[in-house]
Amino acid sequence: MIDGVPPVRIERWAALGDSLGIELYVAREDLLPFPLAGNKVRKLVAELASIDDRGTALVTNGAVDSNHCRTAAWLAAERGLRAHFILHDQERQGRNAAGLRVLEALGASYVVVPAAEVAAEITTARTSLESEGYSVHVIAGGCHTPRGAIAYRDAALAAFGELSVDTVFVPSGTGATQGGIAAAASQSELDIEVVGVSVARSADRGAGTVAEAAAWAGSPNADITFLDGFRAGGYGRTSAEIRAVVNLGWRHGLPLDETYTGKAMWAVETIAREGRLVDKRVLFWHTGGLWNQLVKGLGRA
Numbered sequence: 001m002i003d004g005v006p007p008v009r010i011e012r013w014a015a016l017g018d019s020l021g022i023e024l025y026v027a028r029e030d031l032l033p034f035p036l037a038g039n040k041v042r043k044l045v046a047e048l049a050s051i052d053d054r055g056t057a058l059v060t061n062g063a064v065d066s067n068h069c070r071t072a073a074w075l076a077a078e079r080g081l082r083a084h085f086i087l088h089d090q091e092r093q094g095r096n097a098a099g100l101r102v103l104e105a106l107g108a109s110y111v112v113v114p115a116a117e118v119a120a121e122i123t124t125a126r127t128s129l130e131s132e133g134y135s136v137h138v139i140a141g142g143c144h145t146p147r148g149a150i151a152y153r154d155a156a157l158a159a160f161g162e163l164s165v166d167t168v169f170v171p172s173g174t175g176a177t178q179g180g181i182a183a184a185a186s187q188s189e190l191d192i193e194v195v196g197v198s199v200a201r202s203a204d205r206g207a208g209t210v211a212e213a214a215a216w217a218g219s220p221n222a223d224i225t226f227l228d229g230f231r232a233g234g235y236g237r238t239s240a241e242i243r244a245v246v247n248l249g250w251r252h253g254l255p256l257d258e259t260y261t262g263k264a265m266w267a268v269e270t271i272a273r274e275g276r277l278v279d280k281r282v283l284f285w286h287t288g289g290l291w292n293q294l295v296k297g298l299g300r301a
């Protein structure tokens, strides 16, 4: 089982970079040694390192097809922990039934409830697991936690030590990944701009949780750039432009997805076309999402 996460793997992507007109490097968090890897692995391994496995039950929440919940279920199965998930997003349940089957196969339990009932269900689950004798560890949705942000700060500091970059692009959801990387940029000697590309939230809702995560990672004054113009209307929504850039990535052998990484790469493509990445070394922080694209349907035009 995984009990320590290797450093971020950085690769030079010359041909894809040429198609985009930039000097492109990719941080491959999608290649961590873990099934269907992505940024949730680094965050959750850091979170689980803090708990005593004996008699612990994990409780957390997410959308029905959440990468966070799937990764948590997998890590819990490896450790012999009981795991229970409060899932929302009922209207997509049918379409994403494969995600639920994975949770079941890993021995996790779950309930699917309307988003408004998630908080109450967490309390109910805690009470019932405690009455069964478990010590309950509730993890914030998306693993938006101080340990998650610190894990990304440390990973990014190591990456910046290996390669001096000018601009980092990262898909941003709850913000612990971007917040950790932004803290690393502000703590490094280099002049690095970190651009978070929102996959769901508007800037007025999303930028604050990124800043919160940067503060957890020791940089309350880190510069936060959170672009909300590449969301295609919200979480899980897509567009012809996103599909085109996802297909471009796949043709070069870089598996992008329409829910997360495709939105960030659409931002890279757009900003490069505006001439704003000339002479810049660009690090694209690949956060995973392979599962999401396979479920969504690969290769649609």
Ligand SMILES: *Cc1c(COP(=O)(O)O)cnc(C)c1O
Pocket (backbone or CB within 6 Å): 038, 039, 040, 067, 068, 142, 171, 172, 173, 174, 175, 176, 177, 178, 260, 261, 287, 288, 289
């Ligand atoms: C969860 C997730 C993100 C967003 O990470 P946050 O730390 O919540 O901002 C980005 N990409 C993928 C593939 C994810 O699963």
